[in-house]
Amino acid sequence: RKEVEQDPGPFNVPEGATVAFNCTYSNSASQSFFWYRQDCRKEPKLLMSVYSSGNEDGRFTAQLNRASQYISLLIRDSKLSDSATYLCVVNSNTGFQKLVFGTGTRLLVSP
Amino acid sequence: DTGVSQNPRHKITKRGQNVTFRCDPISEHNRLYWYRQTLGQGPEFLTYFQNEAQLEKSRLLSDRFSAERPKGSFSTLEIQRTEQGDSAMYLCASSPSGREWGPGELFFGEGSRLTVL
Secondary structure: OOEEEEEOEEEEEEEEEEEEEEEEOOOOOOOEEEEEOOOOOOEEEEEEEEOOEEEEEEOOEEEEOOOOEEEEEOOOOHHHHHHHEEEEEOOOHHHHEEEOOOEEEEEEEEO | OOEEEEOOEEEEEOOOOOOEEEEEOOOOOEEEEEEEEEOOOOEEEEEEEEEOOOEEEEEOOOOEEEOOOOOOOOOEEEEOOOOOOHEEEEEEEEEEEEEOOOOOEEEOOEEEEEEOO
């Protein structure tokens, strides 16, 4: 079983739609959680951290459920520029930032 | 440009040849990571340096792979006797230590794409 699992998609949505991505992780000792964004043929970049209390950054909302070992990302009012791959990332907390990445979920926003 | 720099950006080689990639991290970052990414997959951790010390290596890093960071600044990743399965994007990332920075922000370079024929 992979340490971080995501639905690879693609998710095809029209502009303005709300879309949600989910991710599960297997290491219950994981302490830190993140969403990264990766554009086609580009490097991954941090989108946002994920906290148990939930956190919001503009149109993006991230949630963590430690009991279920489940992480989500909600994107409201999708823009064409949101088209990218969204990587669920877990810090394995081995004393340094060993980030474990999911396979990514591809989002395509169409006009 | 003060971001993470990697070169070469693209490398095509024949099976059995050796290749070397270089990474120049952000200058004030003392942590450096190598990841490998294949098509349709997320980046996979290969190895980690704190300054010049290589503190962690993944099982993915077979004995054909060696990474160095001799002066705690730039790093090299060498692959000997390349195989077709080594074809991938090799990503370097750096981060500062210290709690003043977010715990999960790695700054990635644009990667070095390796194609083994």
